Amino acid sequence: MTEQPLEPPAVVRSLYAELVVTDLDRARWFWVDLLGLVVEHEGEGRLFLRGYDELTHHNLVLREGPEPAADRLAFRVASPVDLERAERFFSARGCRTRRVPAGRVPGLGDAVRVQDPLGFVVEFVHQVQTVERLHQRYDLRRGAEISRLDHFNIVVPDVPRAFAHYDSLGFRCSETIEDDDHLYAAWMYRKQTVHDIAFTSGAGPRLHHIGFFTHEAAQVLRICDVLGSLHQEHHIERGPGRHGVSNAFYVYLRDPDGHRLELYTSDYYTGDPDHPVLRWNVQDPRRRDFWGNAVIESWYREATAVRGLDGQIQPAVEAKLDESAARVGADGLGTRPAQE
Amino acid sequence: MTEQPLEPPAVVRSLYAELVVTDLDRARWFWVDLLGLVVEHEGEGRLFLRGYDELTHHNLVLREGPEPAADRLAFRVASPVDLERAERFFSARGCRTRRVPAGRVPGLGDAVRVQDPLGFVVEFVHQVQTVERLHQRYDLRRGAEISRLDHFNIVVPDVPRAFAHYDSLGFRCSETIEDDDHLYAAWMYRKQTVHDIAFTSGAGPRLHHIGFFTHEAAQVLRICDVLGSLHQEHHIERGPGRHGVSNAFYVYLRDPDGHRLELYTSDYYTGDPDHPVLRWNVQDPRRRDFWGNAVIESWYREATAVRGLDGQIQPAVEAKLDESAARVGADGLGTRPAQE
């Protein structure tokens, strides 16, 4: 029975993130007016947003604050008892944990927050208020027509360590970028898609991006066209393109505070019990863009600072391993034109 | 402990179907040359086919025989012990069961076949040979570019009974067609999509169709264009269109023996623990086609006979409930032009 306290919480999927933005009106323009996320609730300097296919109260909370940051990432768990499992699991690892009573975050039941071994505040929650699903309200769709949250991508200085942590949490691995000696990146999942969480090597802990799912590539192209129409094309950072890893069609955008999101579609089912890991060599120019288009340098370098459980920005530790350096002379990092 | 024998096998998903076709060459022309399914193996009068995203050996077996029939439907289970659970579960219901040793069906490990209470032969298998995944071999894609098996749809004379059976097998319900008094149809799933199995009311047991997943609507349109090009448009039975139920974009085709398949894309994630049932009223003209296009009469009336464990065609029992009759005068069944 000595192992039982370490039984991890049964994570269902990535549920929502809370981002700190410096101007809530401007953030609303970007995430709601432009991208088309649905406002489920607002108040006290916060906006609660979700995709059209979602039945859960929110996928994203935007909170106004003094400097851009990621406040926390949240996963949904399978049952109420998983909250206790989460507390025990992280306490046993020497992590601080905190109970958040039901209703403290609108739309959510009891939750447990922890500052995980990687330095991120992660919330576990089971009960989520069910809201009206708008998946057949084509009349309401606009912008990127986001269906649902798909995944989080975090920047960590030690990818193998992050991998081991999420492996112990019961996540399975779908794809990696590696070479004979190193693991540069990994994609891990609980729901039956390519990932709920992925790791990018770099100074961390930082949040690389939040991934949202759309149903078809057309929606990825359309939001780029809309941004061009409004002369807001500088919000497009990288893409659109086809990923090697995941095979998804994608684009990366930056919000007015520099928070990065990905629009992501057409990955694949991973629910079979023996689903194998697909390993990409770091030298394969198709791993990050299947068409061989150069990765934009800012995409490797820039990310969102994260807050600790105390609300303070966490210092970032430099990575020893640099995927982009492994490709210098070969990957030929691209650049976006300066913003005008 | 008396209940333990009734613990159902943990089904992962719908895995494959075996169909009897009267001319294997002609079936190959339809399923391989035209639709583009990948041939993994052939021999002894059989073809083993799969979609481009699949890692499993096959999604469809075509076997040459004297008359068209469905030989069996197969589900994958989570672990080897689920085979024993399947035996106990069905034996306790008075169903005949049979062990199939590993390798008897190419690509599969040990399996258990049962003739279930609804009259269908259903196979449960855990171990499946992993094969090369072709999801990024865009150079090989042709026809409908089928990604993977999505679901089975069966015709049963008593939908509530079929619902109860699959409910006891641990399937969850995503959507229904009903009215105050009756359940006309239901969609049930194990993997995190709208369904692995669905029930159509009618004379049964019969197989209504096999559903295959494609990544985008464009692939559904393209196979119709190809069929028109070859003056084989009579293989198109119904659609393309948008379903009300599932919100999927679809078309129904008939193979040279009249076996029906659906090409199906863009349904939604159902993996949340409290995922609710979406109930359509039988009077809503959008339930079967969101655009209100009439259902083709043959779609309600025709289906594939099924074989029992003894290899004999099972007699079909008439249904007391007729969804299309519930709509007479309103649904206005459409017709396809006669084949020329």
Place this chain on the structure above:
Amino acid sequence: MTEQPLEPPAVVRSLYAELVVTDLDRARWFWVDLLGLVVEHEGEGRLFLRGYDELTHHNLVLREGPEPAADRLAFRVASPVDLERAERFFSARGCRTRRVPAGRVPGLGDAVRVQDPLGFVVEFVHQVQTVERLHQRYDLRRGAEISRLDHFNIVVPDVPRAFAHYDSLGFRCSETIEDDDHLYAAWMYRKQTVHDIAFTSGAGPRLHHIGFFTHEAAQVLRICDVLGSLHQEHHIERGPGRHGVSNAFYVYLRDPDGHRLELYTSDYYTGDPDHPVLRWNVQDPRRRDFWGNAVIESWYREATAVRGLDGQIQPAVEAKLDESAARVGADGLGTRPAQE
């Protein structure tokens, strides 16, 4: 020199239609709010609408009146002198003609209206006010995202006569439906597309539909999804589908007064000097739908009455030739479910 008065006006393309609607607010809901046509001007019981790619003032005028009708169809001509050519050309055929001074129709210069030998009021105009082109305002697009007017389709009791008339007007023929003895339908053009005008055999003169161009099939599918969302799917009459004739992807909608429009995309270039006629046999089930889907009966039977130059509804003369009858037993006319 005796023939010179009969030189036809040099038609550039189909420009706009004026429809009489019985409730302008309801028509506005359909054409503007739902389909997304751009309002360029309104007043005096009229709405002037156009597509996003257009530089011309309007493609459609909706005028409120006591009963649904088509008031006139308008073609643009290459130069001011073509107005005189139009007057002479039609006067020589015994047709009534009328000058309309510049500005009488907002956005238009001098125009000539004639009641043509087929019974339709046709307007010829050269000068059109240039307005802001919105082709790169993706932020404004909605509904069917109509780009421009593509063509008119008229119902005439004598297709060969209509063909001869438009041939004398300098139109070229791209495609026909015929058999050894009869011409059932024809598509004729001036701009370099499949048609500016087409003829459907039936009681006429009546207007069958107005065709609007969209850039991709996705926009045709989307408006159907929007109509389903709003439970307005009864406005969808036929399709979506792929035409045999023209190879275009299409859907036919009916407005609240029953006026029919087509959304139409992906036909082909016809500008080569020796562009040949593509002839479809009336027995080919792919001619009207390349996928062999049945033509809806109302599509053959119903059409919009047309007004004469005197503003009176023109009596319709029955056709002797019935394309749908030529196909009875074979074409198997389909039906839409009754509207609920």
Place this chain on the structure above:
Amino acid sequence: MTEQPLEPPAVVRSLYAELVVTDLDRARWFWVDLLGLVVEHEGEGRLFLRGYDELTHHNLVLREGPEPAADRLAFRVASPVDLERAERFFSARGCRTRRVPAGRVPGLGDAVRVQDPLGFVVEFVHQVQTVERLHQRYDLRRGAEISRLDHFNIVVPDVPRAFAHYDSLGFRCSETIEDDDHLYAAWMYRKQTVHDIAFTSGAGPRLHHIGFFTHEAAQVLRICDVLGSLHQEHHIERGPGRHGVSNAFYVYLRDPDGHRLELYTSDYYTGDPDHPVLRWNVQDPRRRDFWGNAVIESWYREATAVRGLDGQIQPAVEAKLDESAARVGADGLGTRPAQE
């Protein structure tokens, strides 16, 4: 009457180009096996290729030779007399002209070749053999599913001079890139699309690219996916993306000899008599990519040498004006990763 000899030939559209390739088998792999152009004829070291919508014998001739070059560009003219007009028009400008008898180029009637004032060999031809149109042979489509030739883009050291020349030839201008002092680029047309010819500022005469039309953006994305599948992604030079100029969706590819082609779709109708010029400022980062993605440096610098009427490679004269330099520090030219 003194002006009459200078009446220009009535150009219908851009018809075909002949490229010299160093390895015909390898060129065939690229243009036929990969891109999917249709082989109409081959022999004597040449391949004659066309798109699926075409009725004309060929859009592209590939001829094996010692070094990569463009041998000539060809335009179709409206009537046989336009050949004489071409001879007189260019002779009056001091240009060498040459008659090419019917049949010398397979599929073509009599032609006139000239070395135009810009240094390019341009052929004018009226009679072209009509071949089977494959526009509804969806079963044959593969690769990029090219419909037809759309345009030529040439590199010239003096864009205003090229503009004046084609203006005198009766071409109209759809769009430009300019600033208060300079014309950097222009798009000119005869058929009713954005262009048959465009000018890029640089060392010339050289051929920048040949533009081929596809029906939808999906086909542009698909060929990139196919190239990735085959690890031939280094043939993708720039894009996919949306152009500001023309609003077309595009990608630029390079063939094994470095010849550049564009796949291009969804521009707009330009046939109205008063179609205005859309002028882009050279400082607008959306002019070349509506999403603001950086132009790849090789796209500005590299191009195909052209042969003179004598078959010799023409020396290129440096341009005084550099559009990319006008953007240094702002446009931030991107780079592709080195080919591996």
